[in-house]
Amino acid sequence: MDPLEQQIRDAFALIPFGDSGQNLLESDKVFSLEVIGNRAEVLLVIDHEHESFTNGLTQGIEAALKGCDGIDEVGINVVATFEEAQKTLAAHEHHHHGHEHGHAHPHAHDHAHAHPHAPAPQKRSYLGEYGQVVLVASGKGGVGKSTTAVNLALSLVALGKKVSLLDADIYGPSLPTMMGSRGEFSEVVGQQLMPISRHGIEFMSMGNLIDESEAVVWRGPMAHQVIEQMLRDTQWPGGDYMIIDLPPGTGDVQITLAQMTEASGAVIVCTPQDVALLDARKAVKMFEKVNIPILGMVENMSSFICPHCSKETPIFSKGGAQTESKEQGYAFLGSVPIELAVRLGGDEGQPVVVSAPQSAAAKAYRNIAAKLVEVLAEED
Structure with a gap:
């Protein structure tokens, strides 16, 4: 800055x-x-x-x-x-x-929340080569949204699905670190960007288009143009699922994606405590205003599992997202515990679903993916 x-x-x-x-x-x-x-x-x-x-x-x-x-x-x-x-x-x-x-x-940032009478956006047909387009969102940062998006995508791959991943958090892209592609730049072939491949997933991130030390300082229209370029100009392979990791909060990028894709719905990630649930409600309201269904909620950091004795401790409380989803009439997709393996895997470019498949967190992500498949089948 x-x-x-x-x-x-x-x-x-x-x-x-x-x-x-x-x-x-x-x-x-x-x-x-x-x-x-x-x-x-x-x-x-x-x-x-x-x-x-x-x-x-x-x-x-x-x-x-x-x-x-x-x-x-x-x-x-x-x-x-x-x-x-x-x-x-x-x-x-x-x-x-x-x-x-x-x-x-x-x-x-919070245009949708600040202007409740905004008309429903006119959608375009980007990402039509995917059977389902799932937005992973949170009302605030720091709740593990990107970690959830990555491990959800990899869990869908483990279920035999063909999956791609888009990092739409253009101001703070984290997929290059989590997917092990830091310092690698997307190639341009002809007029198209080539997605990067890791762990059986094709993905695109702003972090693989500019140097990671550069700060992105853009107005809303610039963010709109960059998101459209990644949607339009990337040679996406198509498949069963496109998972999109949104920026935290409610703002321009979320509205742009609502306008430019036929999103199947949104998964809301939050932690159990009340302050996180308040922000999660804002995200839910924003998606309701742009006519994108809520597919369910994920409670991250629901408890800490000691790596030595396996004792479970609810550091941030537990069950808040499950209660909230029930009260709001949305599916509860599952809860993910705090485990050291999650942090280590994310930092090392080997997400926990890949690096520690038998861990409690990896099992939780696979269960969430299976539940999401069920919810989408019911929606169809």
Whole structure:
């Protein structure tokens, strides 16, 4: 993250969003921010429910930005909906096409959650060569979503399915580490990207397209374009399942994939404690708004299994996701314990389903895969 962006983020974190108890960053109302020379252009999405906050908010933003290095002028545009913001930004970029734009700074993330009246997206036909397209999601980071996506995919392979894997977490791709392809770049043959193959799976990740030391700092439209390129320009082999590892939270990438694929449904990964379940509910609501079915919930880190005595300890509580899925009427796909083998396998590029197939975690992932196959068969 460059110093100017860090300054802006720090400044925005100090601006209260009215009397909501949130700051500007937490409110997710900044759709885009661009610095052109000594001028900052801000696009806010503030719905009618919160329009009384607008005056105080714009004054705070102007003062904060003028306190940042090199910014002397500030322009602020406020619209009421995500759709208006997209149109405004597109018109702005068309107007400035061909000019140098300077530093681009991203967006707020939770568009679907912030704008409950957004229309259902028009879907395209990418990944039509797969029988099922399954999105693996979480309401927050750090709950083991990517680990679940990788081991779920490998467990489906163990069931005799032909599986591919897409790492759609473009800001923090972890598949290269987990699949043992760090430092390896996807080849370009003709006009197509070639997926990388490991453990019987073809996969694509942003981490295999750019150097892992590079920071990805993009607005929503840029993220949209990159995801579309990976969907459209990769020579996917087709098969029974495409597993897509989403970024945590609810935002642009999730909406893009809802628009561009005929997703069979989403698997929600969370940990048992209440704070994780609250965020998982947000992810569920987002998928409901874009008409993607919830296939079920997975409870990760449900208990710790001691590698010495095999005693089970529910460090983060246990059973929260199972209770939540029952209350919401969704399938509970299973729970996965904390085991050292899971971490070691992920770090070494040998996921636990491959490296320790007899471990409790590997067995749990295989059971989850079998349950997912059942749920999808019922959906069909």
